[in-house]
Amino acid sequence: MHKSNLVYVPMAADIVHMGHVNIIKTASKFGPVVIGLLTDDAIDSYKRRPIVTWEHRRKVIEAIKGVSFVIPQFTHDYVPNLTTLRPAYVVHGTDWQSGTQQPMRQRVQKTIATWGGTLIEPDYTHDISTSDIINRCMTTLTN
DSSP states (O other): OOSSSOEEEEEOOSSOOHHHHHHHHHHTTTSOEEEEEEOHHHHHTTSOOOSSOHHHHHHHHHTSTTEEEEEEEOSSOSHHHHHHHOOSEEEOOGGGSSSTTHHHHHHHHHHHHTTTOEEEOOOOOTTOOHHHHHHHHHHHHHO
């Protein structure tokens, strides 16, 4: 059995946008929301060095309605935090159903199944992403 009705939401949230808010809003419908905020090194291990530091990202995420608390996620692998918390739910957008994050999704599903956890996948918020914001900033600065 899972330990509680906790809802785990992993995120990098380098530049917070409506996609992050939408995921948190959905997650908060299921119970207390724990954000597993990837550390700077965790983000750097699979993407790029974050623009905003972990501490600043933590403060912004904590200020969003529906967030109960924020913990560091020290690696890109969600499983260490999941096995510690044993949440009833994991919430992640549909963007990881294919592509480079698909193996992580499979690991999460397998892990949470051991205690009867549920994966909830709200539709990915299209038309906004951190990468798009960075690209628009770069285009604006170079024109």
